[in-house]
Amino acid sequence: PKTGSTTPVLIVGAGPSGATAALLLGRLGTPSIVISRHSDTANTPRAHIFNQRAMEVLRDAGLESRCRAVASSSEHMMHTSWLHSLAGEEYGRLYAWGNRPARKGDYETASPCPMSDLPQSELEPILVDEAEKVGAEFRFSTEFITQTTLSDGVETKVRHRPSGDVYRIRSRFLIGADGARSAVLDSIGIGVDGKQLNTAFNVHIKADLSKYLEVRPGSLNWILNPDAPEWSAVGNFRMVRPWTEFVVSMHPAVKDGIQFEPTEKDIIDRLHQMIGNNDIPIKILSSFRWTINDQVAHSWQRDNVICIGDAVHRHPPINGLGSNTCISDAYNIAWKLAYVLKGQASRSILSTITVERKPVGDGIVRRANDGMEDHRTLWNIIGLSAEERRKTTSLMARPEGAALRSAFRQALEKTDDELNALGIQMNQIYRNSSMTLVEVDDYGEPDLKLVNVVKHQVISTYPGYHLPHVWLAQNSQSHRISILDVCGNGIFTLITGIGGSSWRAWVKEVEHARPGLVCHVISIGWRQDFMDAYGDWNKVRGVNEDGAVLVRPDHFISWRCKDLPQEGGTKLKTVFDSILPPA
Ligand code: FDA
Known part of the structure; x- marks a missing residue:
């Protein structure tokens, strides 16, 4: 383990926020130490929709082509679809992420960078590697314990987890990029508004689903399938690699306050049901839970401690704004810190961080939650129980179902606020x-x-x-x-x-x-x-x-x-x- 050190900037967290901040600071000649309690970068794909504003930041840092080489292109993200199962009845689809023909020009006009699908597990190693090249030092398996404000900076106590050794790092500034359960934000006594929503259960799989998705390419394929009472009716096949690797959201149902605990066989059986074909070979790579929140911090900073990313804004993945906004947060603070540290500006400029970024955080958290509501409306129309579903789908196909068809299509179109939301991505x-x-x-x-x-x-x-x-x-x-x-x-x-x-x-x-x-x-x-x-x-x-x-x-x-x-x-x-x- 490394022991006691000093650095201009200590960053807690090596995720999209922390690693981008280290990279951008390094490019401005400001070294940093980055600690992460985990032993490595993200081990599951996590966030993936990569928007134009975030890619512009990486383009400015010279990383666009390296990122694009491991990303899926805009064409692979063409649709979002709603189906009973991948092989079964389709309820409808929308063009997504700038692929709506009438909107394509807006996206092309907005930015030199196209939309792409870049799994977080591919992005993070690139950020870390490039940050190291410009002088950032990463210390994995190292945990933030507490910090003390000094007259000229911050002293942070950290623990090297494998050895248990505790030591201190002195820095002029401390960045809390430590995610949704931010200990750094807690340590400066800043509260958050909002609440915890629910827990997502995600399964990372390999399965060749080309025959279902090549005809209708898309990053997100919603399955509204109420046929298994142990599982909630709504699930999703999210592309990681077209069309052989996916993260599937599939929520074990809660009955009488108890959540169903699936075995591997239960998961495979449900996956086959969601695919609609029991003969598709499936390899489970991992399964993981993830807490979805609806929260914004009251402030991004206190004294020499600044928090960014999920530490200060947490929301459902609708609109795909999470890691993109983390990268924009880092872009906002890195140059300001570098200018202050080099004596090119008064430290008073740092007070603009909350003024500029909190409204962005408020806006994306609101939108992601509004987007969740739009989905709920749609699910409720189509029906969340097998009985309701039989009725609605049969009515949909008959002349007397006109009102239902229209309500359904209207609810589907409303999700365009998620799928072609160029404004929320670009208007910061x-x-x-x-x-x-x-x-x-x-x-x-x-x-x-x-x-x-x-x-x-x-x-x-x-x-x-x-x-x-x-x-x-x-x-x-x-x-x-x-x-x-x-x-x-x-x-x-x-x-x-x-x-x-x-x-x-x-x-x-x-x-x-x-x-x-x-x-x-x-x-x-x-x-x-x-x-x-x-x-x-x-x-x-x-x-x-x-x-x-x-x-x-x-x-x-x-x-x-x-x-x-x-x-x-x-x-x-x-x-x-x-x-x-x-x-
Ligand atoms: P992030 O959470 O990525 O990183 C936090 C960093 O801080 C990590 O390096 C961690 O080790 C470190 N850390 C935390 N506490 C620490 C401590 N006390 N001491 C030292 N280091 C500490 N989003 C989405 O849009 N679609 C999705 O499917 C998913 N799925 C998903 C799954 C899981 C398991 C998680 C955790 C999150 C998601 N997300 C997601 C959310 C998305 O990943 C999130 O918005 C970004 O990763 C946030 O980036 P940050 O860098 O802010 O924090």
Whole structure:
């Protein structure tokens, strides 16, 4: 076991939140120690729907192609279906995860990264490996016991589980990325609102189900099968590898307060029933339980301790927002911590973490729970007992079943809020943050009341919004390049255009006044650094050609200026002092 150490940042947890934070900090030259009570990364596939916003973070960290190589593509995620069994009657299906033909363009417009299906057990080793390459040190089988706040940081007591040795690690900051039962969050006395929901029973299997799924590819295949009273009627075949590896949710029923305890034979029998074919060979790799919660923490932080991921937001897997939001949390905090540790900003910037991320956490937890309700409505219409089901399905097929058919289809369509919810994935809007600054004459804030913000992305360069993706080109011989790829990467970027060349000198003045601060300037337009080849930047930039859009290292807009101002150097310095107060 390793003993006593000091590090700028100690991270508790090597899951999607903790490992991403270690990776991003390392890329900014800030080393960290990561402890995890488990002996290795996730041993079951867990979260898998990988959304565009999360992939943009990994793209910025240079990992997109490595992740894509082990992910299933958007085409494999084409549908979500509802059936009696995989071989039996189908009740209906929806196009899913951006595959609805009428929505495909929205997803393609939103991001350079397509949706994908990336099991957590494939993602975590990549994050750990890449984080180690940039200086993070992982200590598995090491448990957080308690922490004490010091005047200049935190002292954390940890236990090396195999040997039982207890030792201390001193750090300037402690990140609690320790999942839904966060001991770190408890240690800083922050409460959570909400409740525990239920326990999922998942079985990880290998079985060749190609003949049922190739015709109707999809990550999620709901089985509404009430034929076995020991099991709840609702289950799901979730693709891990098309079409030979799955995680199957199958809930043992509770009768008179006692939950049925299945044997391996019971599980296989039920799986065959859910498949609808007893001859399919099945290999059980593991079975595991998972507690589903509906909870959000009151705050993400206290003093030098910051919590992210499931430590602060916990919800059902509907909409697939869990690990994606963990990655966005890490993106939000990593650069802020690195700037503070390098003396490039006052530690007051850290107070923006809760201000910016809690509304995102509140929003995803609400949506995932609303989505659960939509599913319940659907299940209740089709009927959860064998008797009810016989009646509804027979009525559905007769002329007098028109009202039932219509109610069912309407309930099915409502789950589109889960399956084509581009908005909830992309619209992380940072309001009231001291790291965004709105000019008094900027009346351009989008009216969110006019938009279904769950389903549709709001595209704007208004401060607090995410930089919209548009394709640019360097010259007539270059491949197209996303504007996201020329921003981010740990530094600020000021985007201007024709007539805005004075911004370069003004940025230099700021950099001179603030040693260590780097702000990249790019000009987009005719004979500039980048061609607005498709004219899309012109449509979304929200300022005039000689104006400026200031983008934070995490791709969020911190300020914009309509035209070239008078006294631009002084103006820009005031802006930086406001959004990034000096140490
Ligand atoms: P995460 O829980 O992944 O990681 C916590 C980390 O903290 C681990 O490394 C752990 O060892 C460490 N840790 C915890 N306590 C510690 C302590 N006291 N000391 C040291 N280290 C400590 N989601 C979904 O969308 N679909 C799904 O099917 C599933 N299935 C699923 C199954 C199981 C078994 C779990 C636990 C979770 C899921 N999830 C899921 C949820 C999803 O996995 C979850 O949203 C993310 O993993 C959260 O990532 P975090 O990094 O925040 O925590």
